[in-house]
Amino acid sequence: MSFKDVSLSRRQFLQLSGATGAAALFGSRLTYFTPAVQASPRLAEDGILYGVCDVCSMNCAYIAHLREGRITHLTGNPADQTAEGKLCVKGQAALRLLYDPDRLKYPMKRTNPEKGIGVDPGWVKISWDEALDLTAAKFKEIRDAYGPQALMVIARGQTWQKHFASSLGTPNLVSHNNTCYTSHDVVWRAMVTGKGKTWTVDYEHSKYILAFGWDGLGKSKNHWGRAVLTALDNGARLVVFDPRLSITASKAHEWIPIKPGTDLAALLAMIHVIINEDLYDHEFVENYTTGFEQLKAQVKDYTPEWAASICEVPAETIARIAREFAATQPAVIASHKRDAGGPNYRNSWQTAACFVIMDTLVGSLDRPGGHILDRQPKLPGLRDVWEFPEYPETIKGPRIDGLEKFPITYQLGKGSFSTLAEGILSQQPYPVKAAFVWRHNVLAFPNPGRLVEALKTLDFIAVSDIMPTEIVQLADVVLPDVTYFESLGLSARQYHAVYPQVALKEPLPAVYDSKGFGTVAREILKRMGLDEYAPDGMDGKGLMQAQLAALETTLEEIKANGGVWGKPKPIEPKIEFGTPSKKIELYATLMEEKGYPPLPAWQPAGAQTSEQYPFHLLIWRRPWHRMTQSQNDPILAELQPENGALLNTQTAQKLGLKAGDEVWVESVAGKIRLKAMLTQGLRPDCVAVDHGFGHWSDALSIANGRGANDGDLIPSRTVEQQLAEGDPGVSAMMEDVVVSVSKVVL
Incomplete structure (x- = not known):
């Protein structure tokens, strides 16, 4: 049976992300997720497994319902403070990933x-x-000949990935951070935590939510969408600055279409108003901050x-909103990764600093209704459990991405x-000769064609992934x-x-002949x-x-508590x-x-x-797509077969375009072909492209050839170019791009 032939309508599928109806729907349509030819090994009996969704970084805890050892449907875990019994459309759709016939099923060599x-x-199949x-x-040969720095690991910097790269002795553990959130991280490290940004915002109890480019509802961030709507029901005010009428902006009391890349100016002026009109929280500022007088002097001319x-x-709009924000408590700046403080423009890190300052001036940092600091238990890591030598000193050497020249991010x-x-x-x-890549697709990079050319120069590439991207x-x-779904572990709520709360991840037996990163890394190290x-x-x-012992609990107790630890x-x-002064450092x-x-x-x-x-x-x-990871799902592909170039109707009229016309969108880095959406x-001075499309792997039977990749418009940069921007977060400047639009002439 082909997934493409299953009769499950778009409307029926979307009902799964609601509060009711999932079990009833799947009771009659189990074959959508469990075709007999692709079925997983059966467990001993029907029942449930506790797990944590990995589709997005919200990591909602779920309950997997099993029939004859196969997952039939998912529900959000009501014991989890993040999920609260709900999953978004992406989380529901992700179950298909487990049984996707396009999945990588066994090891192969080129x-x-x-x-x-x-x-x-x-490809040929190998053991x-x-x-x-x-x-x-190959790794040993290259390491012996050129040194460990000739090896590179492209992966998220999680426990096993850090251990693998460090054990190899390479400084080159490279991840996506500067395309996503390092502008926030460096600011929070310097001003608030001494480490990175925390991601909990108590929207539900806020009375004034002010957003700059933040679209938590439009990205279908499960808890945040519910929390913001609850706050609105309870009388909160939502104001959104965004050049595009996002889903979040559509729910706001005010949408203000600010000029792209200028959020910093509006925020500096708001800070000016709050300070100079004496609207700030004196008690909070006096007790918990340093540098207020320097800040006051800094913003005196930013009217x-x-x-x-x-x-x-x-x-008058800027001043009024500043006054409202200061007068309506608790108030908070909505913030997460790719908002106006994310790595979108060369000034974004300063925008992120203004976010912190605004929350501080109204006393909402780590207060109910505001931005909440980390409260999670510290779980043991590998070195806490096993004895092994210190990592080689070579991990502290220069990096191929030049990150050591940006000391805070480094x-x-x-x-x-x-x-x-x-x-x-x-x-x-120095030359890099080999790479180990874990779940990082080239389409996620700025100027992916340039990266393809770079990777082609390597002598050897090993890839650990789920899909043939x-x-x-x-x-x-x-x-x-x-x-x-096939992974074991504990997940601290973020x-x-x-x-403090930790959620359990119980694994289903592997559907195909696959192995997790930790197992693969350990085996490679031994063989080297x-x-x-x-x-x-x-x-x-x-x-x-070891982590259960540190929490003074057992697996049985967590399962008896609904799959979570923590009350x-x-x-x-x-x-x-977390700063040296133990205060929020405005300076x-x-x-x-x-x-x-x-x-x-x-x-x-x-x-x-x-x-x-x-x-x-x-x-x-x-809302229904996660980066470049979900376009191979047939139901989601029916929801959105391809992306497009969103244009203002007046702009389209001036260009002689109508909806559905094919257009070229071109920048200094490249051009892409899309259909116009009005x-x-x-x-009118903007073009908006939705992310995640433009796949060219013909092994992706659904995603291949649909739409275009926005990354083709974003330049890659040299270290020298990044240094010249003066940005401590090495922001990839993902939207600091200008383009032209022209009709495709056939």
């Missing part, structure tokens, strides 16, 4: 030495022993009248996608990974975690002769047992913060020590419109 877009790799032996042998001409928002252990391709191609500060097409060895970093018994089960309790506001001394401005100051965006490129590029996300909910 037989065609040529690599590139549209090139057949000539796990051969795949691991081949990978270990609403000054900002109005920059961001094209009336001065200390946070993040990575830079925007500089990776140029580093590999220039072979500076574009990065897999460049691999020499493929090591099929498990899904989160999103809407107002009290690095046994000391892979002691006997080092596995996920052993780590979880609800009220927010107890912190009186100390960030760490920034000053590292050569960056300690206070935010006006800086324009890098790219400005011109006659050649008259439009600002905006990138947005649909709306009045967009500034």
